[in-house]
Amino acid sequence: MSRHLMIHCIAFGLSACLAAAQPALRVEPAQPQGSQALAEQTRSGVISDYLSAWQSMGSALEQNRPELLDRDFVGSAKDELSSTIAQQASLGMRSRYRDDAHDIRFVFYSPDGLSIELTDDAEYEFQVYARDKLQAAQRMHARYVVILTPGAARWSVRVLQASPQE
Amino acid sequence: MRRGFLFLMTGFALTIANLALAQEQSITVPKSIEAGSAFSVQCAGSGEGTLYIVGPGQVLRRQVQRGATATFPAGSLTHAGRYLAILSPSQSPPDAGSNPVSSFDVVPAAQPAKMSFLARPSRLPVDIHNAITGAVYLFDAYQNLILTPLPVSFELTNPSGAVQKRSVVTRDGAAWTAMDSSAHEGTDRFIATTGEVSSTRAVVQVTGDACNLRMNVAPADGKLLVQTDPVRDCSGNAVPDGTIVTFTEAIHDEKTTVDVPLKRGIAKVEMPAVRDATLTVASGVSLGNQVRWEK
Numbered sequence: 001m002s003r004h005l006m007i008h009c010i011a012f013g014l015s016a017c018l019a020a021a022q023p024a025l026r027v028e029p030a031q032p033q034g035s036q037a038l039a040e041q042t043r044s045g046v047i048s049d050y051l052s053a054w055q056s057m058g059s060a061l062e063q064n065r066p067e068l069l070d071r072d073f074v075g076s077a078k079d080e081l082s083s084t085i086a087q088q089a090s091l092g093m094r095s096r097y098r099d100d101a102h103d104i105r106f107v108f109y110s111p112d113g114l115s116i117e118l119t120d121d122a123e124y125e126f127q128v129y130a131r132d133k134l135q136a137a138q139r140m141h142a143r144y145v146v147i148l149t150p151g152a153a154r155w156s157v158r159v160l161q162a163s164p165q166e
Numbered sequence: 167m168r169r170g171f172l173f174l175m176t177g178f179a180l181t182i183a184n185l186a187l188a189q190e191q192s193i194t195v196p197k198s199i200e201a202g203s204a205f206s207v208q209c210a211g212s213g214e215g216t217l218y219i220v221g222p223g224q225v226l227r228r229q230v231q232r233g234a235t236a237t238f239p240a241g242s243l244t245h246a247g248r249y250l251a252i253l254s255p256s257q258s259p260p261d262a263g264s265n266p267v268s269s270f271d272v273v274p275a276a277q278p279a280k281m282s283f284l285a286r287p288s289r290l291p292v293d294i295h296n297a298i299t300g301a302v303y304l305f306d307a308y309q310n311l312i313l314t315p316l317p318v319s320f321e322l323t324n325p326s327g328a329v330q331k332r333s334v335v336t337r338d339g340a341a342w343t344a345m346d347s348s349a350h351e352g353t354d355r356f357i358a359t360t361g362e363v364s365s366t367r368a369v370v371q372v373t374g375d376a377c378n379l380r381m382n383v384a385p386a387d388g389k390l391l392v393q394t395d396p397v398r399d400c401s402g403n404a405v406p407d408g409t410i411v412t413f414t415e416a417i418h419d420e421k422t423t424v425d426v427p428l429k430r431g432i433a434k435v436e437m438p439a440v441r442d443a444t445l446t447v448a449s450g451v452s453l454g455n456q457v458r459w460e461k
Binding site: 033034057061076080081083084087088091093095097107108110111112114115117119126128130135136138140142145147159160161162163164 | 198220248250273311338
């Protein structure tokens with residue numbers, strides 16, 4: 001009995017930890033501009049792949065491993081992040097992004113279905129390390145503009161750009 | 167009472183000292199910098215330090231003299247985004263809470279230098295409403311998406327010189343339009359322009375399906391010579407040679423079907439001449455006339 005209780009407690013604790021690790025998410029239901037409606041399946045796929053891209057970005061910048069970007073980033077977004085990782089590595093630095101909340105709004109779905117643009121009011125913890133010493137830790141709040149394009153099995157981030165908040 | 171006052175005064179003095187230290191160690195960065203432009207960072211205090219500028223798009227490190235202004239030439243920061251400027255002392259071990267930090271934005275340049283123009287489809291039948299779509303994203307010289315609204319002109323010109331025009335203002339860096347395919351086959355030029363930047367795509371328009379398909383039947387040496395009129399689409403364009411036309415002859419419960427490619431705009435075939443036979447003609451989804459042979 002007590003063993004069962006303990007297993008339940010561990011399972012509950014793990015799930016609570018995992019739940020705590022997930023960023024808060026809010027998605028505006030409005031349809032984006034463009035000639036075709038955004039299907040619910042596409043919408044949820046894009047959100048899932050976009051949040052996954054944040055995890056990949058965080059891991060790649062923290063470990064200075066550009067190959068971790070391959071699954072979720074293409075084009076200029078991938079080039080920029082890879083270049084940043086190379087600069088960090090050469091300077092003995094790394095940075096850590098931990099996303100806490102996303103407020104997503106779809107703004108444009110191209111008529112051919114080959115690109116989706118969204119904005120994300122993101123809240124995240126940003127830490128910068130030099131020679132493994134913490135230099136700064138800052139809570140950030142930025143409006144990201146994101147363009148995703150479809151790949152063989154998932155949506156990939158092609159543009160990820162923070163802009164001044166309106 | 168006296169001890170309490172002393173304690174209060176000490177706390178007040180420490181707070182003032184901390185504030186003065188923070189003031190002394192502060193850095194001042196412009197809140198916003200245009201991508202690629204020169205900028206400077208004021209580093210207060212004295213002694214040497216390391217200035218880090220870190221964002222997802224770029225990382226810079228510079229040894230600085232506190233009390234001086236660190237200048238960065240044009241082209242130093244080119245990727246738009248939110249950055250942190252961090253001033254770290256050279257000597258004492260860094261403490262995340264004590265390093266002066268300031269966040270700032272690098273914004274895209276105002277002038278577009280590149281355009282991503284997606285035009286679809288590249289080939290389609292003539293005379294379809296809003297069938298051609300064009301979408302553009304505007305970028306500056308550093309591949310940053312320009313988010314300020316900019317006018318984009320779309321022009322679709324057919325070989326005869328007729329032009330469809332639309333003017334659209336970008337929202338969040340994107341603009342799109344839809345246009346009709348023209349009535350005549352040929353290759354149209356689809357041009358998107360903003361400022362000095364333009365991009366052209368070719369859109370091939372081909373004839374549609376056969377329209378008003380019609381055949382004639384005449385006896386010839388004991389058989390029936392079945393022949394279509396010149397086959398055209400609904401806009402009057404000749405359907406290309408090689409397009410399959412299907413002739414069917416039904417005699418009571420039996421059917422004979424012959425597929426014939428168009429040659430010089432018409433299709434013709436010989437079929438058995440049988441009394442009360444019914445002949446029909448079709449091409450793709452178009453059904454033509456029906457003839458009953460009663461002789």
